[in-house]
Amino acid sequence: MTSATDDRAGVPDSVDVLVVGAGPAGAAAAAHAAAAGREVLLADAAVFPRDKTCGDGLTPRAVSALESLGMGDYLAGRPTIRGLHLHGWGADQKVPWPASRFGDHGSAVARVEFDDAVRRFAVDRGARMLSAAKAVDVTMNGDRVDAVTVQTAGGPSSIRVNQVIVADGVRSTLGKTLGREWHRDTTYGVAGRSYVDSGDSDSEWMGSHLELRDPDGTLLPGYGWVFPLGDGTVNVGVGALATAKRPASLQLRPVLEHYARSIGDEWSLTSEPKRVASALLPMGGAVSGVAGRNWMLIGDAAACVNPLNGEGIDYALETGRMAVELLDASDDHTAAWPDVLRREYGQAFAAARRAAGLLTMPKTVPVLGRPGIRSAALMRAVVRVMGNLMTPEDSDVIARAWRAAGTAATRVESRPPFA
Ligand SMILES: Cc1cc2nc3c(=O)[nH]c(=O)nc-3n(C[C@H](O)[C@H](O)[C@H](O)COP(=O)(O)OP(=O)(O)OC[C@H]3O[C@@H](n4cnc5c(N)ncnc54)[C@H](O)[C@@H]3O)c2cc1C
Structure with missing residues (x-):
């Protein structure tokens, strides 16, 4: 070997x-x-x-x-992640992964x-x-x-x-x-991620926000996520969809920072977003x-x-x-x-x-x-x-x-x- x-x-x-x-x-x-x-x-x-x-x-x-x-x-x-906690337009739902041949949990x-x-x-x-x-x-x-x-x-x-x-x-x-x-x-994606210290990094739910807004309140064609890593941090990111005809005009970093602020209480966030990086x-x-x-x-x-x-x-x-x-x-x-x-x-x-x-x-x-x-x-x-x-x-x-x-x-x- x-x-x-x-x-x-x-x-x-x-x-x-x-x-x-x-x-x-x-x-x-x-x-x-x-x-x-x-x-x-x-x-x-x-x-x-x-x-x-x-x-x-x-x-x-x-x-x-x-x-x-x-x-x-x-x-x-x-x-062990049981499913998605979906949010948007004043409502939210915890939806477990459905039964499938892939098993019932993510990570x-x-x-x-x-x-x-x-x-x-x-x-x-x-x-x-x-x-x-x-x-x-x-x-x-x-x-x-x-x-x-x-x-x-x-x-x-x-x-x-x-x-x-x-x-x-x-x-x-x-x-x-x-x-x-x-x-x-x-359609292609433009997405950015960061790491944020959190008191909820042991959550069994991935946060998913389907109503994504920029700091001016404009609705964007994308979504925000919070994925708990179980080590005192969560991965917080935003992704937007684009095409050659309708390119995503958003500035990822300010949108990501605004998103992190908006979920700060819900996820007990205790730091600013760190190691911000983005990709197509x-x-x-x-x-x-x-x-x-x-x-x-x-x-x-x-x-x-x-x-x-x-x-x-x-x-x-x-x-x-x-x-x-x-x-x-x-x-x-x-x-x-x-x-x-x-x-x-x-x-x-x-x-x-x-x-x-x-x-x-x-x-x-x-x-x-x-x-x-x-x-x-x-x-x-x-x-x-x-x-x-x-x-x-x-x-x-x-x-x-x-x-x-x-x-x-x-x-x-x-x-x-x-x-
Ligand atoms: C912001 C963002 C968030 C995402 N979130 C998720 C998520 O939560 N869950 C999920 O499932 N997917 C997610 N994805 C998608 C996921 O990251 C990719 O689908 C995954 O990394 C694909 O793996 P890969 O092995 O094809 O490519 P990569 O992981 O990119 O690996 C490619 C490798 O090739 C090497 N390489 C490149 N060029 C050369 C060369 N010429 N010679 C030798 N080596 C080379 C690079 O160094 C690299 O190590 C996300 C993507 C982005 C951008």
């Missing part, structure tokens, strides 16, 4: 599977591939532990993906810890880690990636590869080199060029993020597993990988990005929000969608309606998810 420490001593000449990016998507892929007996190199531009701008929330679906990775024990002693762990734990797990499974190694270019042989150039402190090195899994996150610079394109005419989020499979003959994009690189809440850790872990399953099942991933992604996420993403598109229209939010927050049935459906808990196998009325909306949306879309 390989040691869990970083190995920067040398860059190998060749490897069976190169995984670029050691966030949850890449680390999960590396762990699954190593467990399947493959020779795996997991390369990241950063040196871990490294921070990642995030809400740190783990949906039941993410907890379930961690369990199938073999990391079920990792969350022992971490927060929250700061990403600086979480990502390092998943990465170490991959290394313990047998993946070799190459830190401070940025993948900067590829050498093609026909339609195959023959080699990937990585830049390290020692200079550029070329690694010959059999398969490449690209998990390099939102910007996906290596993905771009391979032809990945992000379509910003489809491609969502709902709004990218094309997600695969080629011997390479696949996973996680954020493939825009696997829920358009209605900006959550993607669960999809990152899942796409890591599914990509490794495809390594054995296909000798050309060009069409096979987008087919897998569309089968698993296509309908849900198509429906969610249509709904998210509606929410970028200023008048829609109060029209839907004011009566919606008072309806227990509607809020249960909202929690299912916001927890990424609707699956292709669900056969109840809400799930069928959601799928029908997805099918209808796919028909009218000029460009379906992952195309």
Whole structure:
């Protein structure tokens, strides 16, 4: 078994599977591939532990993906989250996660810890880690990636590869080199997070505020969150939806600080927001060029993020597993990988990005929000969608309606998810 420490001593000449990016998507892929007996190199531009701008929330679906990775024990002693405490337009409701095959609880762990734990797990499974190694270019042989150039402190090195899994996150610079394109005419997210000291960091509920306002009181197309980390702090953040036609004009920091003040009493907050950071989020499979003959994009690189809440850790872990399953099942991933992604996420993403598109229209939010927050049935459906808990196998009325909306949306879309 390989040691869990970083190995920067040398860059190998060749490897069976190169995984670029050691966030949850890449680390999960590396762990699954190593467990399947493959020779795996997991390369990241950063040196871990490294921070990642995030809400740190783990949906039941993410907890379930961690369990199938073999990391079920990792969350022992971490927060157990029972559901969402939804607020807006003078009303609030605590809505537990609905019964689903993913189990009944979520959690929250700061990403600086979480990502390092998943990465170490991959290394313990047998993946070799190459830190401070940025993948900067590829050498093609026909339609195959023959080699990937990585830049390290020692200079550029070329690694010959059999398969490449690209998990390099939102910007996906290596993905771009391979032809990945992000379509910003489809709804995307702009989100900021912070850490705030709180007397309620042991809460079993994630706070979710659907009525988000800027310091002048203007309603914004987004939502605010408070995710309790169980260590005396909570992750407080705000996210807004935007499209190329209706870009989010908000200044995230003042909105976040205003939001933190507005929830200060409710969450017993005792400090100002610290470590404020923000990022853009491609969502709902709004990218094309997600695969080629011997390479696949996973996680954020493939825009696997829920358009209605900006959550993607669960999809990152899942796409890591599914990509490794495809390594054995296909000798050309060009069409096979987008087919897998569309089968698993296509309908849900198509429906969610249509709904998210509606929410970028200023008048829609109060029209839907004011009566919606008072309806227990509607809020249960909202929690299912916001927890990424609707699956292709669900056969109840809400799930069928959601799928029908997805099918209808796919028909009218000029460009379906992952195309
Ligand atoms: C403000 C905000 C809040 C969010 N809140 C939540 C939440 O509460 N719950 C949730 O589930 N999701 C949330 N998300 C989404 C979540 O953060 C992502 O979906 C998740 O991080 C995707 O994981 P990943 O492994 O694909 O990418 P990342 O975690 O971004 O990992 C990519 C890795 O690739 C490395 N890398 C990049 N380029 C290269 C290169 N060229 N060579 C080598 N390495 C490279 C980077 O150093 C990084 O380590 C949030 C996102 C934002 C912006």
